[in-house]
Amino acid sequence: MIRFNLKHNMMGFSLRKILNYIFISLCFIAFTLAMIPLIWILAETIIRGISALSIELLLNTAKPPGTPGGGIANYIQGTIILVAIASLIGFPFGLLLGIFLSEYKEHKLAPYIRFFVEVFAEFPAIVIGIFIYVTIVRGDIFRLFGVEKICISSFCLGPTGFATIAGAISLALLMIPIVAKAVEESLKLVPTSIKEAALSLGMSKVRSIFSISISYARSGILLAYILALSRIAGEAAPLLLTVLGSFYWFTGLFDRIGALPLAIFTYGVSPYEDYRAQAWAASLLLILAILFLNIGLKIIIRKRYSW
Amino acid sequence: MDTILSIRNLNAWYGTKQVLFNINIDIPKHHITAIIGPSGCGKTTLLRCINRLHELYEGNRVEGEIYFYGKKFKGNIYDPNVDPTDIRRYMGMVFQKPNPFPMLSVYDNVAIGLKVNGFRDKKKIHEIVLNALNKVYLFDEVKDSLNKSGSSLSGGQQQRLCIARAIAYNPELLLMDEPTSALDPIATSKIEQLLVELKKEFTIIIVTHNMQQAARVSDYTAFMYLGKLIEFAPTEELFKTPKHELTEKYITGKFG
Amino acid sequence: MKADKFFSYILIFFSLFFILIVFLLGYELYRGSQNIISIFGFNFIINSIWDPVRDIYGIAPIILGSFITSLIALVLAVPLSLFIAYFLNELVPHIFKPYLSSLIELLAAIPSVVYGLWALLVLAPFLRDYVFIPMQKILGFIPFFQGPITGYGLLTAGIVLAVMILPTITSIIRESLALVPSHIKEAAISLGAIQYQVAILLFKYIKFAIVGAIILGFARAFGEAMAVAMVIGGKHEFPISIFDAGYTMPSIIVNEFTEAVSNLHYDALVAIGFILFLIALANIVVARLIIRKTMGYIKYTTV
Numbered sequence: 001m002i003r004f005n006l007k008h009n010m011m012g013f014s015l016r017k018i019l020n021y022i023f024i025s026l027c028f029i030a031f032t033l034a035m036i037p038l039i040w041i042l043a044e045t046i047i048r049g050i051s052a053l054s055i056e057l058l059l060n061t062a063k064p065p066g067t068p069g070g071g072i073a074n075y076i077q078g079t080i081i082l083v084a085i086a087s088l089i090g091f092p093f094g095l096l097l098g099i100f101l102s103e104y105k106e107h108k109l110a111p112y113i114r115f116f117v118e119v120f121a122e123f124p125a126i127v128i129g130i131f132i133y134v135t136i137v138r139g140d141i142f143r144l145f146g147v148e149k150i151c152i153s154s155f156c157l158g159p160t161g162f163a164t165i166a167g168a169i170s171l172a173l174l175m176i177p178i179v180a181k182a183v184e185e186s187l188k189l190v191p192t193s194i195k196e197a198a199l200s201l202g203m204s205k206v207r208s209i210f211s212i213s214i215s216y217a218r219s220g221i222l223l224a225y226i227l228a229l230s231r232i233a234g235e236a237a238p239l240l241l242t243v244l245g246s247f248y249w250f251t252g253l254f255d256r257i258g259a260l261p262l263a264i265f266t267y268g269v270s271p272y273e274d275y276r277a278q279a280w281a282a283s284l285l286l287i288l289a290i291l292f293l294n295i296g297l298k299i300i301i302r303k304r305y306s307w
Numbered sequence: 308m309d310t311i312l313s314i315r316n317l318n319a320w321y322g323t324k325q326v327l328f329n330i331n332i333d334i335p336k337h338h339i340t341a342i343i344g345p346s347g348c349g350k351t352t353l354l355r356c357i358n359r360l361h362e363l364y365e366g367n368r369v370e371g372e373i374y375f376y377g378k379k380f381k382g383n384i385y386d387p388n389v390d391p392t393d394i395r396r397y398m399g400m401v402f403q404k405p406n407p408f409p410m411l412s413v414y415d416n417v418a419i420g421l422k423v424n425g426f427r428d429k430k431k432i433h434e435i436v437l438n439a440l441n442k443v444y445l446f447d448e449v450k451d452s453l454n455k456s457g458s459s460l461s462g463g464q465q466q467r468l469c470i471a472r473a474i475a476y477n478p479e480l481l482l483m484d485e486p487t488s489a490l491d492p493i494a495t496s497k498i499e500q501l502l503v504e505l506k507k508e509f510t511i512i513i514v515t516h517n518m519q520q521a522a523r524v525s526d527y528t529a530f531m532y533l534g535k536l537i538e539f540a541p542t543e544e545l546f547k548t549p550k551h552e553l554t555e556k557y558i559t560g561k562f563g
Numbered sequence: 564m565k566a567d568k569f570f571s572y573i574l575i576f577f578s579l580f581f582i583l584i585v586f587l588l589g590y591e592l593y594r595g596s597q598n599i600i601s602i603f604g605f606n607f608i609i610n611s612i613w614d615p616v617r618d619i620y621g622i623a624p625i626i627l628g629s630f631i632t633s634l635i636a637l638v639l640a641v642p643l644s645l646f647i648a649y650f651l652n653e654l655v656p657h658i659f660k661p662y663l664s665s666l667i668e669l670l671a672a673i674p675s676v677v678y679g680l681w682a683l684l685v686l687a688p689f690l691r692d693y694v695f696i697p698m699q700k701i702l703g704f705i706p707f708f709q710g711p712i713t714g715y716g717l718l719t720a721g722i723v724l725a726v727m728i729l730p731t732i733t734s735i736i737r738e739s740l741a742l743v744p745s746h747i748k749e750a751a752i753s754l755g756a757i758q759y760q761v762a763i764l765l766f767k768y769i770k771f772a773i774v775g776a777i778i779l780g781f782a783r784a785f786g787e788a789m790a791v792a793m794v795i796g797g798k799h800e801f802p803i804s805i806f807d808a809g810y811t812m813p814s815i816i817v818n819e820f821t822e823a824v825s826n827l828h829y830d831a832l833v834a835i836g837f838i839l840f841l842i843a844l845a846n847i848v849v850a851r852l853i854i855r856k857t858m859g860y861i862k863y864t865t866v
Contacts (some may be wrong), residue, residue: 234674
């Protein structure tokens with residue numbers, strides 16, 4: 001990499017030297033400006049979040065505004081449940097797409113899949129939310145087949161209404177392209193020699209992928225999962241359109257459910273001081289979780305699983 | 308004989324690896340000096356030390372003095388009070404691989420050196436650009452494609468464009484790093500003819516791995532081996548009666 | 564081998580299923596907008612009256628609001644991103660580089676509701692008192708800077724969006740700056756170019772990638788829902804100044820979805836979603852193609 005010696009930039013006072021001082025100062029200033037919102041948000045969240053945080057806040061469910069002892073425990077539970085179900089659906093799906101993109105890249109479908117994955121990754125979350133609302137919550141997908149619901153004996157699939165499962169599916173859809181792209185990248189880093197060695201031992205391609213390539217790239221794949229997790233954990237827009245929110249503990253896959261990002265939104269825009277304080281506490285938890293995923297786990301994984 | 312460049316006790320490092328050892332050489336004005344030697348001998352590094360490109364990479368280091376005796380600047384270019392960007396304006400450089408700016412037109416590729424160096428007068432720039440293109444015998448070939456991208460030309464044309472770019476802002480010294488190694492024989496001979504023309508106005512230092520080329524175009528030749536300057540003499544003398552055993556071995560093709 | 568065949572069928576099945584989902588997404592949103600299309604037709608886009616009580620839906624002011632906020636975001640974020648990208652790639656000493664870069668990436672990791680909460684309760688009141696009111700005193704003679712100031716409106720939304728898209732644009736510019744071959748930089752430096760001149764040449768070299776980054780940043784800003792919904796103020800009429808409240812397409816979906824009054828109201832929100840889908844699709848495809856083309860072009864000229 002080419003780098004100018006900063007000392008040399010500071011010599012002389014011709015016009016171009018002055019322009020150069022200005023340019024370099026602007027670079028510093030731009031970076032500093034970008035740091036202001038970051039530090040500001042983190043500081044506000046930490047200060048206001050900690051002052052609102054208490055044991056009962058973490059253990060109690062939501063209560064009407066003004067009632068003492070209201071908590072955000074049900075939202076924490078909701079986020080964990082939604083993210084867990086979304087992972088169950090989204091991670092394997094994304095993993096398979098990632099494997100396809102890296103190990104079958106000569107397949108004629110691969111470039112199309114790659115393009116769709118890239119495009120899908122950039123879709124606004126709200127569009128995904130509307131899509132799940134229309135198809136699953138409202139059940140238009142069933143009307144596509146000319147029925148209200150599809151029944152096999154007593155087991156019926158139909159419009160779910162606002163439901164946990166719909167929210168989890170919308171988060172899973174957000175997760176798939178992130179996982180797929182990151183898995184593709186990390187599998188690409190597996191040296192060809194290692195893959196060929198596995199095949200030369202008489203392994204089938206499936207076995208070489210699962211027992212050699214994936215275990216070689218496991219830290220990258222785990223990081224892919226974490227990246228996707230920290231992205232969907234904070235999503236509110238699709239949840240609003242699919243689970244709507246709830247003040248109570250989780251009651252079932254086909255019932256409404258609360259989530260931390262939803263609580264931050266509804267509590268934040270409410271006029272009640274205690275609700276707003278709880279919104280800060282919820283933000284603090286969310287940010288801590290994301291920071292933990294982003295920084296903490298990355299370091300741990302790199303230490304334990306890197307070769 | 309006037310000297311334009313005196314290199315004194317020059318040492319250079321890539322990280323901790325020393326690649327130049329105590330180079331001392333005087334480059335005569337308005338002549339072509341060729342630097343030859345097997346690959347890895349430090350000839351390109353020496354060239355890149357002259358316009359202070361070598362030190363731009365992290366970890367690289369240069370020690371010693373290079374005195375430049377130009378019209379606008381006289382003195383040690385490694386003086387701590389000298390800004391290397393000023394130095395580079397008195398020298399032009401042509402690289403091993405033709406590297407015109409692909410995002411600029413043929414015309415702007417030549418004009419950019421002037422603009423970078425503070426020329427504002429459009430009319431004067433136009434005049435100089437056409438003049439420079441003429442000097443490298445490129446104008447007739449590209450007069451209809453002055454607005455096309457610099458990378459649309461053939462390899463030989465691209466390299467001549469790069470020479471035009473390097474001479475447009477009227478440097479006194481032209482540094483050429485194996486300028487023909489990526490070109491075919493016809494393009495090569497065109498550039499060699501051009502060099503002989505150009506030495507009337509500029510002093511040229513050319514690094515080449517091709518001994519025949521050095522013999523054909525240069526007035527003086529320096530032979531380097533393993534980071535050391537082994538021999539420096541008028542070209543004819545060096546090729547006919549080499550004083551050093553290593554030089555003789557090299558020019559008779561007895562090694563590498 | 565049998566297992567291999569079977570596995571490749573599974574992979575192809577999931578790949579096709581994924582493509583099916585993408586097509587289904589477009590198709591279902593289109594079908595969900597059928598009611599609105601048949602009742603309002605093109606007027607849905609060009610009408611300026613949004614009245615759920617009388618079931619009249621026109622979104623011209625909302626589309627305008629989306630464009631204004633996204634453009635404000637770009638105007639603020641693009642120059643900053645160029646400087647930051649150059650700063651991180653070319654000016655910062657090696658040892659600090661990963662730390663400073665991850666600080667910028669951290670901006671992208673903050674959830675958009677948290678941005679919204681901060682903007683709603685902290686930034687907007689601050690901007691109103693210390694930025695907008697003084698700004699109006701100076702620039703108040705210009706039509707777009709007049710009118711009441713609450714702190715909640717297009718400009719605040721644009722500022723928040725600028726912060727949110729900054730890391731995206733910066734990282735694309737950084738990636739393509741890093742791909743500029745060193746011989747191009749050396750050529751510039753050997754001509755005597757000083758740092759800012761080298762920077763200008765490098766930016767010219769990656770100009771297509773910069774255009775791609777701008778389009779992608781625009782798409783991000785255009786599709787952002789939560790943070791905007793919390794500070795945009797919520798107004799269905801044409802905004803009269805950049806301080807005025809308004810709506811953007813995603814933010815009206817968020818704010819009105821939970822209290823939609825009729826089925827047609829829901830349909831109108833779905834139709835907005837469909838338009839968002841089309842715009843996002845166009846933006847992303849164009850941006851990706853441009854970025855891909857530049858990367859290819861850079862690789863080509865390196866060979």
